[in-house]
Amino acid sequence: MLPIGSTSMIQSTIAGDTGRWRALLRAPRLDALVRRADADGVRLEHYHRTQGRPDRGWDRGATLTAASTAPAALAQLPDSPFWRRGELVALVPDDSGVAEWRHDPAGEPLDWARTADLGPGEQVALVASGPVLHAVVVSAGRARHWHRPAEGGWVAGADLGPCDGAPGLVVHRGRLTAALPAAGRLALLAGERGTWRDVGEIDDGTRAPALAPRPGGGLLLAAPQPTAGVRWWRLGDRGAVGEDAPRPDLAPHARVHALALAATALGGGVDATRVSLGAVNLGGAFQAVGRPTGWLQALVAEDDSVYLWHREQRVHDAHWVRAAGLRVLTAEPTHRAARASEKTAQISGERDTQPSPGDPRTTLSRSETVSGVRGTDLGVRIDVEGRTLMLFGDTHWGRRRWATRDSIAAVTDPDADLPGFEFHGGPLKFAGLGTTMTEYDVPLDAFSHGRHWYAFTSSNHFARHQVMGRSMLARAVDGPDAIAGASRRPFRFETIAQVSDLFFVNISCAPVRRDLPGSPFPDGAGPLLGLWGAGSYRADDLRFAVLDPGRDLSRPAIAYLAGLEGGVPRWSDAEADAVPIVRGSYGEVTVRWVPALASYALLTMTGPEDAAGGAVVLRTAPQPWGPWSERLLLFDWIADGLSFGDPTRRFIRAFASDDPVGDDIFGAQAGRPGGAYAPYLYDAAARPDGVRLRYTLSTWNPYQVVLMEHRLTPDDLAVLGVARG
Numbered sequence: 001m002l003p004i005g006s007t008s009m010i011q012s013t014i015a016g017d018t019g020r021w022r023a024l025l026r027a028p029r030l031d032a033l034v035r036r037a038d039a040d041g042v043r044l045e046h047y048h049r050t051q052g053r054p055d056r057g058w059d060r061g062a063t064l065t066a067a068s069t070a071p072a073a074l075a076q077l078p079d080s081p082f083w084r085r086g087e088l089v090a091l092v093p094d095d096s097g098v099a100e101w102r103h104d105p106a107g108e109p110l111d112w113a114r115t116a117d118l119g120p121g122e123q124v125a126l127v128a129s130g131p132v133l134h135a136v137v138v139s140a141g142r143a144r145h146w147h148r149p150a151e152g153g154w155v156a157g158a159d160l161g162p163c164d165g166a167p168g169l170v171v172h173r174g175r176l177t178a179a180l181p182a183a184g185r186l187a188l189l190a191g192e193r194g195t196w197r198d199v200g201e202i203d204d205g206t207r208a209p210a211l212a213p214r215p216g217g218g219l220l221l222a223a224p225q226p227t228a229g230v231r232w233w234r235l236g237d238r239g240a241v242g243e244d245a246p247r248p249d250l251a252p253h254a255r256v257h258a259l260a261l262a263a264t265a266l267g268g269g270v271d272a273t274r275v276s277l278g279a280v281n282l283g284g285a286f287q288a289v290g291r292p293t294g295w296l297q298a299l300v301a302e303d304d305s306v307y308l309w310h311r312e313q314r315v316h317d318a319h320w321v322r323a324a325g326l327r328v329l330t331a332e333p334t335h336r337a338a339r340a341s342e343k344t345a346q347i348s349g350e351r352d353t354q355p356s357p358g359d360p361r362t363t364l365s366r367s368e369t370v371s372g373v374r375g376t377d378l379g380v381r382i383d384v385e386g387r388t389l390m391l392f393g394d395t396h397w398g399r400r401r402w403a404t405r406d407s408i409a410a411v412t413d414p415d416a417d418l419p420g421f422e423f424h425g426g427p428l429k430f431a432g433l434g435t436t437m438t439e440y441d442v443p444l445d446a447f448s449h450g451r452h453w454y455a456f457t458s459s460n461h462f463a464r465h466q467v468m469g470r471s472m473l474a475r476a477v478d479g480p481d482a483i484a485g486a487s488r489r490p491f492r493f494e495t496i497a498q499v500s501d502l503f504f505v506n507i508s509c510a511p512v513r514r515d516l517p518g519s520p521f522p523d524g525a526g527p528l529l530g531l532w533g534a535g536s537y538r539a540d541d542l543r544f545a546v547l548d549p550g551r552d553l554s555r556p557a558i559a560y561l562a563g564l565e566g567g568v569p570r571w572s573d574a575e576a577d578a579v580p581i582v583r584g585s586y587g588e589v590t591v592r593w594v595p596a597l598a599s600y601a602l603l604t605m606t607g608p609e610d611a612a613g614g615a616v617v618l619r620t621a622p623q624p625w626g627p628w629s630e631r632l633l634l635f636d637w638i639a640d641g642l643s644f645g646d647p648t649r650r651f652i653r654a655f656a657s658d659d660p661v662g663d664d665i666f667g668a669q670a671g672r673p674g675g676a677y678a679p680y681l682y683d684a685a686a687r688p689d690g691v692r693l694r695y696t697l698s699t700w701n702p703y704q705v706v707l708m709e710h711r712l713t714p715d716d717l718a719v720l721g722v723a724r725g
Contacts, residue, residue: 005071016050165207200239379696504533520559541580674701
């Protein structure tokens with residue numbers, strides 16, 4: 001089942017919701033029609049995504065029909081008058097043929113109405129040229145042009161020729177261009193004022209071409225390939241003029257079934273983070289008044305997922321970057337653990353609001369009284385200079401001027417059932433190389449080498465419309481002994497290098513042996529540092545690299561896994577060559593070697609519309625690059641964290657009102673239901689009945705970090721493919 005077609009997504013003129021005062025900078029949103037199979041049939045659903053903030057995901061709205069037979073096409077009529085947004089128009093193949101559906105943005109958001117029928121048809125493409133709608137409808141192996149003028153109904157036009165796939169269609173500078181797959185080739189046709197002419201053909205066997213205006217002039221044709229990736233063609237007035245080869249390309253390692261291309265106003269804008277205005281996202285202000293002459297965007301059906309990609313224009317080149325997941329891993333096998341993880345205790349904050357008999361429970365840190373920390377998230381355990389520490393993300397302090405500045409805590413008796421935590425009373429401070437310290441600029445992981453220890457941190461949030469703009473490497477100026485709850489002095493780091501602004505923006509690190517197969521750094525003493533990384537936040541696959549900590553860390557020596565040949569890694573010094581080792585939509589990443597499992601363990605959250613639901617999942621692998629086991633579901637946070645059926649077990653706020661669980665830390669969080677994210681491995685130990693694994697988990701509301709415990713049974717270990725102990 002194809003979920004999308006070549007014109008299933010547009011940038012509309014409907015303003016996206018960016019919240020609060022940012023409504024003044026509202027950017028036009030993306031609208032899409034996506035199919036989804038369920039027990040009742042194949043549903044066609046309307047999705048939309050604001051472009052004003054890159055941390056906003058896709059919102060699912062109305063279901064148009066449960067009887068679609070092929071991908072739908074979407075267009076918008078002009079605003080008329082200028083303040084009234086034009087109607088959205090959809091052409092939908094169903095059991096009776098091709099139907100027209102309409103939605104008035106001024107009406108109810110879920111109201112779509114079937115307004116016309118065009119007759120027989122199996123595939124469609126649709127565009128708007130001013131008030132006139134143009135469509136290509138494929139029926140019984142032939143493509144025909146249809147149009148609907150501003151006044152009147154649909155009119156059948158010219159027969160365009162044979163078509164044995166899904167058509168592509170675009171309007172650019174008043175001219176229509178169609179791409180029709182037939183007999184292993186693509187026929188290109190141009191239409192003006194009702195007259196069509198052949199403009200050439202391309203020797204490409206794709207069955208789902210897509211067309212869009214190409215930044216810099218002409219058109220761009222995308223041809224999904226049978227095995228993996230997309231082939232790109234530049235089109236001029238007389239057909240194809242050459243291939244286009246962006247690097248990195250769009251989904252080069254995935255089977256691309258179809259994609260929808262849209263010209264948008266999205267752009268890098270101005271990187272306001274350097275003056276502490278990253279959250280304003282000045283790129284959004286440009287979008288609000290700009291025309292769709294910015295980056296191309298693509299909604300891509302790849303493998304069993306649907307992702308949004310940006311064709312990001314940089315100074316000297318352009319490359320494709322994943323931006324958001326709409327639906328991920330819908331066919332990925334997932335096994336449910338024998339029993340769910342359980343919350344042990346709340347680490348941060350002053351009071352645990354989970355209902356309990358007797359007096360309210362205190363936390364493991366009493367962080368507000370001891371250190372001035374009201375609430376925080378993340379919680380990455382690190383072991384440096386013989387001490388156990390924990391790094392935390394956006395932290396809210398009693399001193400409001402430190403809002404979202406990150407924090408650090410010392411862990412006492414880390415192996416105990418209830419460890420102790422003392423937060424440092426001042427925020428983390430990263431100085432150098434333009435490292436920013438606002439929301440989403442958070443510490444990622446850390447390691448020791450020689451006489452120093454180092455931390456990876458993200459920086460420049462919202463730059464180039466990415467949630468996290470780049471990752472940096474910083475050397476700790478202060479040692480663990482400087483951590484004190486009574487101190488208000490910042491805990492200092494000196495930034496010494498940029499690590500990535502592509503595939504390794506979120507990083508987990510751990511030592512790996514230097515004599516790896518095909519090791520890129522065979523000489524030197526001590527282990528290498530393994531880096532597991534993801535690029536676009538909660539939208540990218542996981543990749544692997546190694547760093548040699550014995551070399552000059554101000555110019556990190558990094559080799560990227562570029563493939564496996566006969567099971568032996570192939571390495572590259574170019575980050576663009578890094579290949580995915582695990583598919584998904586990774587945000588916060590944690591990978592560790594776990595002796596009790598004799599394996600590497602990867603702990604992460606599921607993605608949007610994941611087959612596993614909202615959950616914490618575990619994978620293991622014998623080597624740092626894999627092969628990775630199937631997923632073991634440890635904790636369903638909706639069923640067991642929100643715990644609608646048993647409020648005494650609830651530790652994540654479930655309701656906006658009349659819910660004792662939760663806190664009021666900042667405006668965007670207060671009074672809203674919570675959600676689980678950022679599971680970070682804490683420790684693991686063999687037990688007579690299996691393996692005890694502990695991890696931290698963030699809950700949004702309460703805006704705190706909790707310590708979770710999971711008992712892996714022998715059956716669980718069998719699923720993971722590891723021996724007990």
